[in-house]
Amino acid sequence: MLRKNIFLFLLIIVSLIANSQDLDKKKAIARIAKLESTYGQMAQKIWTYAEVGYKEKQSSLLLQETLKQAGFAIEAGVADIPTAFVATFGQGKPVIGIMAEYDALPGLSQDTIPVKRSLGGNSGHACGHHLFGTGSVAAAIAVKDWMKETGQKGTIKLYGCPAEEGGAGKVYMVRAGLFAQSDIMLHWHPNDENTVAASSSLANKAGKFRFYGLASHAAASPERGRSALDGVEAMDYMVNMMREHVPASTRIHYVITNGGKAPNIVPDFAEVYYYIRSPNRNVVFDVWDRVEKAAEGAALGTGTKFEVELISGVYEILPNEHLAEVMAANLKMVGGYVLSPIETAFAKQLQQTPGMEPMDLNTTNQVFLNRPDPSSGGSTDVGDVSWVVPTIGLGTATWVPGTSAHSWQAVASGGTSIGRKGMMVAAKTIALTAIDLFKNPKMIQEATDEWTKKRGVDFQYKSLLGNRKPALNYRDN
Numbered sequence: 001m002l003r004k005n006i007f008l009f010l011l012i013i014v015s016l017i018a019n020s021q022d023l024d025k026k027k028a029i030a031r032i033a034k035l036e037s038t039y040g041q042m043a044q045k046i047w048t049y050a051e052v053g054y055k056e057k058q059s060s061l062l063l064q065e066t067l068k069q070a071g072f073a074i075e076a077g078v079a080d081i082p083t084a085f086v087a088t089f090g091q092g093k094p095v096i097g098i099m100a101e102y103d104a105l106p107g108l109s110q111d112t113i114p115v116k117r118s119l120g121g122n123s124g125h126a127c128g129h130h131l132f133g134t135g136s137v138a139a140a141i142a143v144k145d146w147m148k149e150t151g152q153k154g155t156i157k158l159y160g161c162p163a164e165e166g167g168a169g170k171v172y173m174v175r176a177g178l179f180a181q182s183d184i185m186l187h188w189h190p191n192d193e194n195t196v197a198a199s200s201s202l203a204n205k206a207g208k209f210r211f212y213g214l215a216s217h218a219a220a221s222p223e224r225g226r227s228a229l230d231g232v233e234a235m236d237y238m239v240n241m242m243r244e245h246v247p248a249s250t251r252i253h254y255v256i257t258n259g260g261k262a263p264n265i266v267p268d269f270a271e272v273y274y275y276i277r278s279p280n281r282n283v284v285f286d287v288w289d290r291v292e293k294a295a296e297g298a299a300l301g302t303g304t305k306f307e308v309e310l311i312s313g314v315y316e317i318l319p320n321e322h323l324a325e326v327m328a329a330n331l332k333m334v335g336g337y338v339l340s341p342i343e344t345a346f347a348k349q350l351q352q353t354p355g356m357e358p359m360d361l362n363t364t365n366q367v368f369l370n371r372p373d374p375s376s377g378g379s380t381d382v383g384d385v386s387w388v389v390p391t392i393g394l395g396t397a398t399w400v401p402g403t404s405a406h407s408w409q410a411v412a413s414g415g416t417s418i419g420r421k422g423m424m425v426a427a428k429t430i431a432l433t434a435i436d437l438f439k440n441p442k443m444i445q446e447a448t449d450e451w452t453k454k455r456g457v458d459f460q461y462k463s464l465l466g467n468r469k470p471a472l473n474y475r476d477n
Helices: 002-034 036-049 057-069 129-150 169-175 228-245 281-302 321-334 341-350 361-365 382-386 408-414 417-439 441-455
Strands: 073-076 085-091 095-101 154-161 184-191 194-196 203-212 251-258 269-278 305-314 367-369 391-397
Touching (some): 002 036, 002 129, 002 321, 002 417, 036 057, 036 129, 036 417, 057 073, 057 129, 057 154, 085 129, 095 129, 095 417, 129 154, 129 184, 129 417, 154 169, 169 305, 169 382, 184 382, 203 228, 203 281, 228 269, 228 281, 269 281, 321 391, 321 417, 341 361, 341 408, 341 417, 361 417, 382 391, 391 417, 408 417, 417 441
Parallel strands (some): 095 154, 184 391, 194 367
Antiparallel strands (some): 073 085, 085 154, 194 391, 203 269, 203 305, 251 269
C-alpha cells in the first residue's frame, strides 16, 4: 500500500509540473497573440525600409528601441558593425540566445500584389528578414515577461545580426566571442511551410574579383588598350569549364557587377562577384583556390591585373537532434494557420505566376517534423554560430506555398497578412522552446553533449574570413 501511495504521489507531482509548464506556455502564446497587430506593424515598417546588408540603420534602431522599452539592456555597434547589437535581460545561467536578422536583398522591390510590379525602390525583403527580426524580438520579449512573472533565473539574449545575405555578419560576431556567452542559440527563417528538422546547410565562400586594364578608343586605337572585361570573361569561361570537374554537390554562382561604361571604350576596370558552395567547407576551400587560379590565368592571358576581395565565408550548419526534438514538440503545439478567403484568392493568383510550384494551400495549416533533409540548398552564417554554440531553428509559412526565396513573389507574400501569420507561429514556437530550456537544464546538457561529440573535443573554430574587418560596403558597386 505504501509503495502504491508513493507512486500516486509522484504521479500527482509530475502532473502538477506538466500543468504548470502548459500554463506557462499558454500564457506566452497569449502574450504574443495579444500584440500581433503591433508586431505586424513593426515588420511592415522594416519591409518598407528594405535596407541591404550593413545599411540597416532604421531597421536595427527600431528593434533596439522596442527591446529597450521592454526592459532589455542594449549593447549597440558590437563586433565593429554599426547595425549589430545584443539585447540582454536577466542574469546568470542558463543563457538562451535568439538570433534576429533584418537585411533586404538588392534589386527586388515589389508591391504586395500577386503580379510583378516594383515600388520603385532598389531592394526588397525577398528572404523575409523583416519578419525574422520582428518575430525573434516578439519571442524574446514574451520570454522576458515570463521570467519576470515567475522569477525564473537565467538570461535571455537577443542578437541583432546584420547582413546575413552574403555579408556574413554573424561570423564577425562569432569572432568577437558574442555567441559564446550563450548556452543555446535559437533562430528561425521564413519559408513556404512550417517545419523543424535537424538539417545542415551549404558552406559558402564569396568574393569580388576586380580586373584592371588600359582604356583606349575601341575603334581608333584598340591595340593600345587592355580590356579588363576580357579578363573577367576569360575567368568566367575557365570557371564554367571547371564545373565538370568539381563534386556534384558544389554550387558556383557569379554576376558581372561592372563590365565597362561604353562599347567604344576599352574597359580599364571590370568586376565579377563569385559564390562557391558545398555541404563541406573543405571542398569550398579547394574550389575557391582553383577559382583564384582561373583569375590569375585570365589576367596573364589578357595582359591585365587582378585583385580579389573576400566578402563572405560561412560554415555549414552543425545539426542538433536533441534541440530539434524540443523545438518540434513546440511547433506541433503551436500549429499552423488557416488562410482567409482574401489570402486564399491572393495565393491562388500568385501561384499562377512564372517560377511558382503548384502546392496545396492547406500547407500553411500543417506541421512537418523531422523530414529527411541532409542539406538545404542555401547557405547561412548561422552555420558558424552552430559550431560555437548548440543551435536549432525552424521554418514557418510566411509565403504562399510553392514560393521560392529570393523572388518577387516572396517579397509580395511577406508584405501581406500571410507573412505576419507565419511570423507569429515562429515567435510562439521560439518562446516556448526557450521556456522549456530554462525549466529543464537536462535538455541543455543533452544538446551540449551531442554537439560536443559531433564537432569533436579537439575542434577549434577558425573563420573562413581570416582576420578581415566587416565588409561594410559590400553592397556598393
